[in-house]
Amino acid sequence: LNRVAELIRPGDWMFSFDLKSGYHNVEIHASYGKFLGFLFEGHYYSFHSLPFGLATAPFLFTQLIKQVAKRWRTIGMRVVPYVDDLLFLCKSHLYARSTCATVVRDLRAAGFIINSKKLHLNPSRHIAFLGLEIDATNQHSTGLI
Secondary structure, three states: OHHHHHHOOOOOEEEEEEEOOHHHHOEOOHHHHHHOEEEEOOEEEEOOEOOOOOOOHHHHHHHHHHHHHHHHHHOOOEEEEEOOEEEEEEOOHHHHHHHHHHHHHHHHHOOOOEOHHHOEEEEEOEEEEOOEEEEOOOOEEEEEO
């Protein structure tokens, strides 16, 4: 959240969204399925995507998101990723809408599924992100909502 304070500028337009079932967006190669399974009533079940509860899952998923965010940053986007939540800060409403379209296209092309229930694609100067109310009109955030 310190990253938000570092990146926000007066008058920014923001949008955010959540990746649906974040870890489940990451497919596991079939040959590794036997290592990520469990036996139940005589049947062996294995995961075909990164399972919740795997000790290394947060690290692996974060590394993937960091790579995507790194690409966006190289083209000038200001993004704050936090696990499967993403916040974008833009200098104008028009740029925010353009950025949003690019981000959605990139994520879908990479195989990620966006959570439509947590999709806030209408850029705003006031937004809720990770339990914080962020207001770019006077450049601050307040506690839990």
